Amino acid sequence: MTGFVDPATATLPKPRGPLGFVQGLLDRINGLAALAGGIAMGAAGLVLTWEVVGRYFLKIASDWQDELSSFLLLGATFMSAGWVQRRRGHVGIDALAHVLPIWADNIRRLIADFLTFAFCSFFCWKCWTLLGEAITDEQTSDSAWGPPLWIPYGLMAVGMTILVIQLILQLLLRDGARARP
Amino acid sequence: MSPLDIGLLYGAATLIVLFSGMPIAFALGTVATVFMLGFMPTASLDTVAQNVFEEMSSITLLTIPLFILKGAAIGKSKAGADLYSALHAWLGRVPGGLGVAVVIACGLFAAMAGSSPATCSAIGSSGIPEMRRRGYSPGFAAGLVAAGGTLGILLPPSITLILYAVAAEQSLGKLFLAGIGPGLLLVGLFAIYAMIHHGQEATRARKVLAEGGPRSPILSEERFTWREKLQALPRVMPFILLLTGVMVALYGGIATPSETAGLGAVMAIALIAVIYGAWHWRDLTPIFGSTLGESTMLMMIIGMSLLYSYVMSYLHISQGAAEWIVAQHLSRWVLLAAILVLVVVLGFFLPPVSIILMTAPIILPPLRAAGFDLIWFGVVMSVVMEMGLIHPPVGLNIFVISKIAPDIPLKDVVFGTLPFVLLMMLAVVLMCLIPGIATALPDWIYRK
Numbered sequence: 001m002t003g004f005v006d007p008a009t010a011t012l013p014k015p016r017g018p019l020g021f022v023q024g025l026l027d028r029i030n031g032l033a034a035l036a037g038g039i040a041m042g043a044a045g046l047v048l049t050w051e052v053v054g055r056y057f058l059k060i061a062s063d064w065q066d067e068l069s070s071f072l073l074l075g076a077t078f079m080s081a082g083w084v085q086r087r088r089g090h091v092g093i094d095a096l097a098h099v100l101p102i103w104a105d106n107i108r109r110l111i112a113d114f115l116t117f118a119f120c121s122f123f124c125w126k127c128w129t130l131l132g133e134a135i136t137d138e139q140t141s142d143s144a145w146g147p148p149l150w151i152p153y154g155l156m157a158v159g160m161t162i163l164v165i166q167l168i169l170q171l172l173l174r175d176g177a178r179a180r181p
Numbered sequence: 182m183s184p185l186d187i188g189l190l191y192g193a194a195t196l197i198v199l200f201s202g203m204p205i206a207f208a209l210g211t212v213a214t215v216f217m218l219g220f221m222p223t224a225s226l227d228t229v230a231q232n233v234f235e236e237m238s239s240i241t242l243l244t245i246p247l248f249i250l251k252g253a254a255i256g257k258s259k260a261g262a263d264l265y266s267a268l269h270a271w272l273g274r275v276p277g278g279l280g281v282a283v284v285i286a287c288g289l290f291a292a293m294a295g296s297s298p299a300t301c302s303a304i305g306s307s308g309i310p311e312m313r314r315r316g317y318s319p320g321f322a323a324g325l326v327a328a329g330g331t332l333g334i335l336l337p338p339s340i341t342l343i344l345y346a347v348a349a350e351q352s353l354g355k356l357f358l359a360g361i362g363p364g365l366l367l368v369g370l371f372a373i374y375a376m377i378h379h380g381q382e383a384t385r386a387r388k389v390l391a392e393g394g395p396r397s398p399i400l401s402e403e404r405f406t407w408r409e410k411l412q413a414l415p416r417v418m419p420f421i422l423l424l425t426g427v428m429v430a431l432y433g434g435i436a437t438p439s440e441t442a443g444l445g446a447v448m449a450i451a452l453i454a455v456i457y458g459a460w461h462w463r464d465l466t467p468i469f470g471s472t473l474g475e476s477t478m479l480m481m482i483i484g485m486s487l488l489y490s491y492v493m494s495y496l497h498i499s500q501g502a503a504e505w506i507v508a509q510h511l512s513r514w515v516l517l518a519a520i521l522v523l524v525v526v527l528g529f530f531l532p533p534v535s536i537i538l539m540t541a542p543i544i545l546p547p548l549r550a551a552g553f554d555l556i557w558f559g560v561v562m563s564v565v566m567e568m569g570l571i572h573p574p575v576g577l578n579i580f581v582i583s584k585i586a587p588d589i590p591l592k593d594v595v596f597g598t599l600p601f602v603l604l605m606m607l608a609v610v611l612m613c614l615i616p617g618i619a620t621a622l623p624d625w626i627y628r629k
Contacts (some may be wrong), residue, residue, distance in 0.1 A: 037477075038469035042450075045247055048443025052436045066240050066439065073243045074234070076473065077480040084477045090204030091478060093530050096203065112202040119211040126230035156234065 012086065015173050023169050026162070030083040033162060037076035037083075044069040044076075064145040069087030071152045081164040110174070117167040124160035131157045182500030191498055193215060195489075195539075205535055206481035209489040216492050224543045225495075227556075229488065236487035237480065240439045241347055245483075247442035247475035248338045253293035254449040257464075258457050260420050261290050261303025267413035269311070270616040277379030279315055280325055281310040284371045287329025288364065288620070292336040293424050293449075297570055298474075301581040303332035309586045316386065316399030318587040321378055324571075324597025328371055330606075331567035334533060336364040337428070338442065341533045344483065345559040348490075348541035352556075353438050354431065355623040359560045361616045363608060396613045419452050432626065479534055486538035499542035506547040513551040514613075517558075520544050521565050521609070528569025535585040536566060560619040561612055568605050571598040616619065 043092050051065035084090060092112070097105050131153040133139070141144040182190075191212065198208040217225050237243075255261075268282035268289075275281055283304060291300045291356070305326035312322035334341040337357035346353040379399070386397035427445045430436040436444055454460035459468075493499045511519065523544070527536045548558055570578045570593075582594050612618050 011553065028472070034470070034473055037473050041246055041250055041469065041472060041476075044243075044441040045250065045450075048247070048440045049447045052430070052440045052444055056435050069439070069443065070238050070240055070243050073246050073480075074237060076246065077237070077477050077484075080473045080477045081481065084474050087474065089474045089478055090206055090481060091201050091532065092204045092208070093199050094202050095530065096200055108202055115201065115211055116203050117551040119207050119214060122214060123230060123233075124212065126227065130230045130234070131228070145316045152234065152238070153230075 001035070013175050015174075015175070019169060020077055020175055023173070024171060026082070026165060027086065029162060030080075030086055030166070033079040034083040037080035040072040040076040040079075044072040047072070063143070064147075065146060067141060067143055067145055071147070071155075074152050075155035075159075078156045079162070081159050082162035085163055085166045085170070110171075112170050113167065117164065117171055120160060120164050124157065124164050127153065127157040127160050184497040185505060186356065187216075187220060187496050188493075188498035188502050190304065191493065191496070192297055199208055199530070204481075205279070205531070206477040206478070206485040209482070209535070209539075210485040211493040213489045216496065220496055221492070225318060226237065232236060232491055233484045233488055236491075239347060240437075240556060241343060241353060242480075242483060244338075244341060244439045244442035245479060246472065247439075247446045248343075249476045249479075250446040250468070250472045251338075251442070251449040252299050253468045253475075255290070255294045255420065255451050256296065256299035256303050258453040258459055259470050260293070260417075260453070260456075261286070261300075262307040263379050263413070263416040264290055265304050265308050265311075267417045267523070270410045270413045271406050273403050275376075276611075277376035278513045279312055280317070280321075280375030280379055281372045283312065283325055284329050284368055284375055284545045287326065288332050288368045289421070289424070291330065291333035292364075293420055295333055295340060297333035297567075297578055298581045300333045301326055301578045302471070302585055304583045305582055309582070309589075314398065314478060315401075315403070316382070316397045317379070318382060319586070320597030321382075322595035322597070323582045323589050323594040324599070324601055325371065325375060327571045327582050327594065327598050328601030330578045330581070331570045331605075332364055334567055334570070335360045335367070335560070335563050337361065338438075338445070339563065340479070341537065341563050342559060343438075344534055344537045345562065348537050349545055349555050351558060351559060352623075352627075355627060356559050357431070358623040358626055359556050359619040360563065363560050363564060363612055365456050366611065366618055367605065367608055370608060371601065374600060374604060380506065380588050381505075389565065409503070416456060419456060423448050423452060473543040482534050486535055490542050493542055500544045500546075503546040506543070507550055513553065516547060516551050517553065517613070520548065521561070524562055524565050524566065533563075533566040533569070537562070554620060556615065556623060557612070557616050559621045561609055564605055564609055564612070568602050572602055 014020065019067075047065050047069045051062045054060040055062045096108055100108060131150055134149040134153045139149040142150060188527075194215070195209070198212055199205065201208070203211065214226070214229060219227070250267055265282065265286040268286050272278035272282045272285070286304050286308065287300050290304055291297070294300060294303070308326055309322045312325070313319055321543050333339070337360055339357070339360055340581070341562060342356045342360055343353060345351070346356050383399050386399050390396050390400065394555060423445070426448070427441055431438065431441045453464075459465070490499070506516070523540070524536060527540070531539075545555060549555060570576065576595070579591070579594050579598065
């Protein structure tokens with residue numbers, strides 16, 4: 001398995017040229033998305049803390065906290081998916097990297113990156129379809145609070161789009177390739 | 182094609198795609214989608230995103246990012262070093278007390294942080310140099326910390342047990358309680374081994390000294406005054422209170438598991454802000470950064486693993502495989518042994534998260550049919566998966582140790598962990614002979 005990369009301390013390759021410029025822009029977007037994800041995570045913790053305080057000590061009914069924290073955490077997960085991918089933080093099995101010669105290993109990596117891109121693009125498309133249906137049909141969740149579902153679906157769609165753009169850039173920049181010794 | 186044939190194809194495709202090096206999450210999603218396309222109604226493809234959303238919005242699963250946040254807050258602070266120093270001062274007079282202090286510090290830290298690598302890193306960075314300074318062999322020091330770190334996936338709040346609760350549809354509260362007895366058993370076994378090993382190393386050192394050789398530091402006694410012992414407590418007590426407070430909130434009926442996760446994360450951040458002054462942007466950025474990285478990676482694997490399991494269930498692969506296993510008419514212990522060997526082999530390649538979600542639909546029905554308690558099995562499975570953290574080829578904790586003590590050769594670290602792998606096997610045997618080690622506490626608490 002590839003090691004668990006700590007994104008907070010990972011060193012990032014800095015590509016040059018037009019693609020490097022696009023990557024620079026995407027890094028800013030990824031940074032903002034990760035910041036939003038961090039804030040959402042902290043907010044979810046506060047919401048759940050308030051749920052305990054409100055229900056147990058102040059006897060206030062809790063009907064929205066679980067769902068709100070669920071939306072916040074889901075949003076944090078999808079919105080930071082591209083930021084994690086930029087750092088190659090989604091773990092995979094790299095057992096063959098130790099066996100294959102460099103040229104064959106680079107082909108393997110290219111295929112893996114392409115398959116990842118293909119699946120994520122398909123999933124991203126389905127997220128946008130889901131979002132479109134939620135907006136058109138004015139879908140809401142089944143709970144008593146009943147928030148509109150375009151909120152979590154929208155976060156999924158935007159997060160997956162950022163991830164797909166990141167994957168395209170990594171494919172074009174070939175930043176997964178092993179350098180010859 | 183029969184469900185079993187499709188299942189074999191599904192398994193083969195999964196192996197090929199996983200070994201291509203694709204991220205595990207997207208590899209599982211790809212296999213599931215391709216089989217949806219090939220073997221399920223076309224309309225099912227339209228529900229892929231909705232399936233993942235519905236599975237991931239389980240409030241039990243969403244406790245995971247918050248428990249990771251709690252662990253990162255404590256792990257990135259100096260709490261680990263302070264905890265270890267305090268225990269060292271209090272256990273200094275016990276033979277092999279330094280090793281015992283490391284084991285107990287690992288157990289307590291694992292229970293606070295819930296992460297094996299974080300425990301290894303936090304306790305090992307101060308514990309390993311100190312043990313080596315005091316004459317312990319490098320391999321033993323590294324093995325002890327690596328093994329102590331594994332307690333993170335057994336003691337509550339264990340992410341592994343949270344996932345197992347979801348996959349096996351078992352009570353999370355009962356599973357957390359069931360992990361405590363075996364966790365304490367392992368702490369006890371590791372501590373006894375640390376004392377025995379210290380005795381052996383001290384005997385060898387005395388022999389060398391008697392033959393006119395140099396005096397090993399392992400023979401010198403370190404004494405702490407009461408003042409020093411008491412001074413070590415104030416920085417540690419708040420974290421111990423956090424640990425017990427979270428458990429009281431959970432089992433006292435004050436908070437649900439998800440609320441406990443939120444409360445624990447907020448309290449941990451508040452504590453490190455108050456005790457270590459870690460409230461600046463530069464202090465919080467690494468905490469939230471590593472939390473986002475780990476939780477996004479894990480939640481993506483979980484979401485896609487659940488899609489993968491959904492396809493297995495729709496195509497009757499899991500049911501077919503479970504029926505096939507039952508039809509072999511294996512005795513219950515052979516069945517258990519075969520399943521545990523499968524878990525060990527999968528542990529060579531996959532993280533515990535994926536092992537649980539991918540195998541649960543197949544292995545749990547035969548185990549239930551054979552009369553095994555699934556709460557007990559969840560804990561046994563976790564101990565077996567713990568072994569995967571300290572043996573090659575994955576051995577995540579081994580690599581963490583190599584990072585914090587790079588001058589200890591990898592071979593020494595691996596050999597240092599071997600006795601602990603054997604102790605874990607002993608713990609599994611003991612749990613099979615005396616299931617109450619895991620089940621007594623949840624049975625007692627939930628019967629009250």
